Amino acid sequence: MKTASDNRTRAFTLVEIMVGFCIVMLIYTSFSRIFRGSGHQIEKGFKMLELQTLLDEVEHNLREDVRCLRKVELSTESDPTRFSFQMYDENKIVRIEYEFVAARNVLLRKELSEGAAQTREIGPGNIENCVFSAKIQDGRFERLDLALKIKVDSNVETAARDLTAVAHFTSRCAEPYRPWLAAP
Numbered sequence: 001m002k003t004a005s006d007n008r009t010r011a012f013t014l015v016e017i018m019v020g021f022c023i024v025m026l027i028y029t030s031f032s033r034i035f036r037g038s039g040h041q042i043e044k045g046f047k048m049l050e051l052q053t054l055l056d057e058v059e060h061n062l063r064e065d066v067r068c069l070r071k072v073e074l075s076t077e078s079d080p081t082r083f084s085f086q087m088y089d090e091n092k093i094v095r096i097e098y099e100f101v102a103a104r105n106v107l108l109r110k111e112l113s114e115g116a117a118q119t120r121e122i123g124p125g126n127i128e129n130c131v132f133s134a135k136i137q138d139g140r141f142e143r144l145d146l147a148l149k150i151k152v153d154s155n156v157e158t159a160a161r162d163l164t165a166v167a168h169f170t171s172r173c174a175e176p177y178r179p180w181l182a183a184p
Contacts, residue, residue: 047152051163054123054150061109061122062169065096066144069171072134083132083144100130126150128162144169 012020068087073095084097094113101108107122107130133145146169151162 047161050152051150054126054152055148055163055165058107058122058127058146058148058150059165059167062098062144062146062167065098065109066169066171069141069144072136072141080131080133083134098132100127102129123150126152141171 065087066085068089069085070088070093071086073084073086081100081102082097083099084095086093086095088094092113094111097108097110097112099108099110100106104124105127106124107127109120109122111118111120127148128151129147129149131147133147135142135145146167147164148167149162149164153161
């Protein structure tokens with residue numbers, strides 16, 4: 001025969017509920033800190049990737065253009081933020097000019113050949129500083145040196161916000177440098 005004590009079900013007391021709630025809150029706090037830290041690391045990674053992508057874009061453009069360089073037109077000694085040269089492009093000669101515009105934090109690539117000039121912005125708003133230095137030895141173009149500082153905006157305090165790089169570019173089809181033939 002069943003007694004009344006057999007039909008009673010056991011319930012949680014208020015103390016047990018409070019202890020369980022505290023344990024759940026400790027676990028939640030731990031996981032939220034882990035995920036927040038992971039979020040900051042992910043944002044830092046994305047900012048570094050953005051910096052590297054901008055640097056790769058600048059280097060790729062210059063490498064492809066300087067590789068076909070034929071003749072330097074503008075010496076970088078008087079204005080290190082500009083570099084102008086002629087290059088071969090599909091059996092025709094094209095005049096290219098790179099210019100850093102500090103007011104807009106952008107590197108401009110101007111193609112000044114037949115017809116209308118074409119201008120393309122590289123890294124608009126992200127290029128903090130850019131300096132060109134053309135090395136010419138015995139009338140021949142040796143290399144183009146580039147010092148570049150790129151920055152991106154970041155909400156994370158520890159995220160890298162800028163990247164500085166120095167690169168050298170050479171050409172195998174350069175002609176002797178004749179400054180008296182250079183365009184003004």
